[in-house]
Amino acid sequence: MKIVAKNIVKDYPGCRALDHVSLELESGKVYALLGKNGSGKSTFVKIFAGVIQPTSGELFIDDERVDFKTPGDAHEKGIATIYQEMSLIPGLTVAENIFLNRMPKKGRMIDWKRAYRDADELLKTMGVKIDSHEVVQNLSMWQRQIVEITKAISYSPRMLMLDEPTSSLAQGEVQHLLEFVKTLKERNIIVIYITHKLQEIHHVADDIIVLRDGQFIGQRHLEELNNKDIINMMFGQVSIRKRPEDVVPGREIIMSVKNLTQKRTFTDISFDLYKGEVLGIAGMLGSGRTELLRAIFGADKFQTGTIEIEGCRVTKLDPIHMIEAGVGLTPEERKTQGVILIHSVRDNLNYASIRDNIKYKILEDKKKRNRNAKEQIESLQIKVPGLDSPCSTLSGGNQQKVVVGNWLSTKPKIMMYDEPSRGIDVNAKQQIFEIMWEESKMGVSSIFVSTELEELLEVCNRILIMCQGRLVGEVDPDRCSVDELYACCMSGVIPDQIAYRR
Ligand SMILES: Nc1ncnc2c1ncn2[C@@H]1O[C@H](COP(=O)(O)OP(=O)(O)OP(=O)(O)O)[C@@H](O)[C@H]1O
Ligand SMILES: [Mg+2]
Numbered sequence: 001m002k003i004v005a006k007n008i009v010k011d012y013p014g015c016r017a018l019d020h021v022s023l024e025l026e027s028g029k030v031y032a033l034l035g036k037n038g039s040g041k042s043t044f045v046k047i048f049a050g051v052i053q054p055t056s057g058e059l060f061i062d063d064e065r066v067d068f069k070t071p072g073d074a075h076e077k078g079i080a081t082i083y084q085e086m087s088l089i090p091g092l093t094v095a096e097n098i099f100l101n102r103m104p105k106k107g108r109m110i111d112w113k114r115a116y117r118d119a120d121e122l123l124k125t126m127g128v129k130i131d132s133h134e135v136v137q138n139l140s141m142w143q144r145q146i147v148e149i150t151k152a153i154s155y156s157p158r159m160l161m162l163d164e165p166t167s168s169l170a171q172g173e174v175q176h177l178l179e180f181v182k183t184l185k186e187r188n189i190i191v192i193y194i195t196h197k198l199q200e201i202h203h204v205a206d207d208i209i210v211l212r213d214g215q216f217i218g219q220r221h222l223e224e225l226n227n228k229d230i231i232n233m234m235f236g237q238v239s240i241r242k243r244p245e246d247v248v249p250g251r252e253i254i255m256s257v258k259n260l261t262q263k264r265t266f267t268d269i270s271f272d273l274y275k276g277e278v279l280g281i282a283g284m285l286g287s288g289r290t291e292l293l294r295a296i297f298g299a300d301k302f303q304t305g306t307i308e309i310e311g312c313r314v315t316k317l318d319p320i321h322m323i324e325a326g327v328g329l330t331p332e333e334r335k336t337q338g339v340i341l342i343h344s345v346r347d348n349l350n351y352a353s354i355r356d357n358i359k360y361k362i363l364e365d366k367k368k369r370n371r372n373a374k375e376q377i378e379s380l381q382i383k384v385p386g387l388d389s390p391c392s393t394l395s396g397g398n399q400q401k402v403v404v405g406n407w408l409s410t411k412p413k414i415m416m417y418d419e420p421s422r423g424i425d426v427n428a429k430q431q432i433f434e435i436m437w438e439e440s441k442m443g444v445s446s447i448f449v450s451t452e453l454e455e456l457l458e459v460c461n462r463i464l465i466m467c468q469g470r471l472v473g474e475v476d477p478d479r480c481s482v483d484e485l486y487a488c489c490m491s492g493v494i495p496d497q498i499a500y501r502r
Helices: 043-047 072-075 094-096 112-125 140-153 170-186 199-203 227-235 289-296 319-324 334-338 366-379 396-408 426-441 453-459 482-491
Strands: 002-012 015-026 030-035 056-061 063-068 079-082 160-165 190-192 205-213 215-221 253-262 266-273 278-282 304-309 329-332 414-418 445-449 462-466 470-475
Touching: 002 043, 015 043, 015 056, 015 190, 015 205, 030 043, 030 170, 030 199, 030 227, 043 079, 043 160, 043 190, 072 079, 079 140, 094 112, 112 140, 112 190, 140 160, 140 170, 170 190, 170 199, 170 334, 190 199, 199 227, 205 227, 215 227, 227 278, 227 426, 253 289, 266 278, 266 289, 266 445, 266 470, 278 289, 278 426, 278 453, 289 329, 289 414, 289 445, 319 329, 329 396, 334 396, 366 396, 396 414, 396 426, 414 426, 426 453, 453 482, 470 482
Parallel strands: 015 215, 030 190, 030 205, 079 160, 160 190, 278 445, 278 462, 329 414, 414 445
Antiparallel strands: 002 015, 002 056, 056 063, 205 215, 253 266, 253 304, 462 470
């Protein structure tokens, strides 16, 4: 099969998301679709999926002109899409999810036996060991992602598009998924794979296609390029900086967490955070990192333990008092906890600091609000159509920057970041790291949770390891490799030579 796009343009009010993009795709190849945040990748996918229509331009499948008015039209032509947000129903079994809305029937009754047999068969041809009787919520994230792909494959698509399929997976899980995507090539399917993690594309892709600000920059064989070439295609020239030497924590303890226990999630957690320190927390999915941050922030209750900030025990443990005490938290779940999608960019950049913007006790200071939003947009280089545009019109990565900007405007003393770089491009990540380092020089401390271990090693002064709800030790990022850090998270054992020494 051959798919051709000719001069695709997509205009949104105030923004040209795709600007005369033309390209050719052939079956049996994996194409990595790359580009910085807001460059038009998801828009491109949505056009092929029939979710939105192009303003102008043409699509051809095997030289036949096609016009997708609805997702159903694209489906009929054999195009399947996997989005970052999963669409499986957690309470149903694997087989029920795969055959949702089209369960095999015997007369007027559902043929359950056949449903499970067929689902098992499909999963087997996929080369994975997942029981079709299993309820989806009991599966790990990568298994769910594979069930999602299996479901897509069961329609025998000729093209499969994956929009950031690994952004909510842990390191080990990503490996499984990548192996699996490779096998799709043998089925003669065209695969389009969107990711911001460059190390992934070397495992799966044949060709890369780069977009920048809606423009087609190039399509090249991966083997001709190194990472630097790819980054240059994506951004023009950028420089990636290492942690500057002068980012060093002070000797003063800013926060002391003592014996914190929350039933069933974490037990007896104690650590000190130093002034100006960038402290990482590493651990596998489910090790209790997010829950710990939420508890420290007062968003969830814990049973025993105390928190001291600058030597004073915190007695009112709720987010409002924590913000007053100078603590901020950028939450992990962008769409449900980070931004209010239907509200404007301006409002979303001001919610966390809303109390600082009150004039005469009741009026919100509009000038201050505008100024603050503009400042954050500039310093984080957020790409927005306008201050009044709803957050839902921003690309995924730019929404993430709004989450971070919102919390930075509270001017915290302690900033906790939960997976801040999820879905953002290499350059935007660097901007967030630079902010941590800059703030650190001004005495602001950061706690940084990330599933991407390279990132933790790059950014932090010290890394705590959490394993099954316990703090098992501390690692010195300057003496530790990614593999060693991964092993620590898995086993909960920290070898002497990489342990942190003060
Ligand atoms: N419904 C919409 N209304 C207005 N503008 C939109 C809408 N949807 C997307 N855009 C704009 O189109 C541009 C391209 O967005 P798109 O989501 O395709 O980017 P992307 O390459 O997928 O980025 P990311 O890596 O951040 O996911 C962005 O500038 C975005 O703000
Ligand atoms: Mg996107």
